[in-house]
Amino acid sequence: MDLFGMSLESVYLIALFVSGAAILLYMLFGDVLDGAGEFFNPTLILAFITIGSAAGYIFEAYSSMNSVFILLISCVIAFIITAGLNLFILIPLSSAEESLAYTEQSLKGRIGKVITSIPEDGFGEVLIENASGRIAKPATGYKKEAIQEGTNVLIVEAKNGVLYVTMYDDLYKEGF
Known part of the structure; x- marks a missing residue:
């Protein structure tokens, strides 16, 4: 045909x-x-x-x-x-x-671990783990404090790709 x-x-x-x-x-x-x-x-x-x-x-x-x-x-x-x-x-x-998508606002209140020490008035790096993978973000101390590598931190704020964190272990011990 x-x-x-x-x-x-x-x-x-x-x-x-x-x-x-x-x-x-x-x-x-x-x-x-x-x-x-x-x-x-x-x-x-x-x-x-x-x-x-x-x-x-x-x-x-x-x-x-x-x-x-x-x-x-x-x-x-x-x-x-x-x-x-x-x-x-x-x-x-x-x-x-x-x-797999996340926003800066969704990171607030999460717990992360410092993988690169954060100096006073400086920047380090925090690793955040979730079900879809791991996220490593630059971070600085919320109150300009130094935070050692391996410390658990609470993400207080996220602006322009930088996380503002405070030590979670101390807050947990104080009953915060």
């Missing part, structure tokens, strides 16, 4: 190459289309076309089935694989990206 004066194998192969090239372009320049909304997801559309055209080409080249039946089978295969891609890879990735 012919379509547009070409065999269906050629049409499927051209669609495969064009969608593959579009995927490469999307990987390079995809930020331009990020604001398109939820209903137009270029990743899923391009994956559907690529998988469908690859399946269609293989069935046309290596089977003697009817071309309409091959088109239907290719669309079903592409839909199942694309749905799996969305369900098991894209949705979890988008959720994981959001869970």
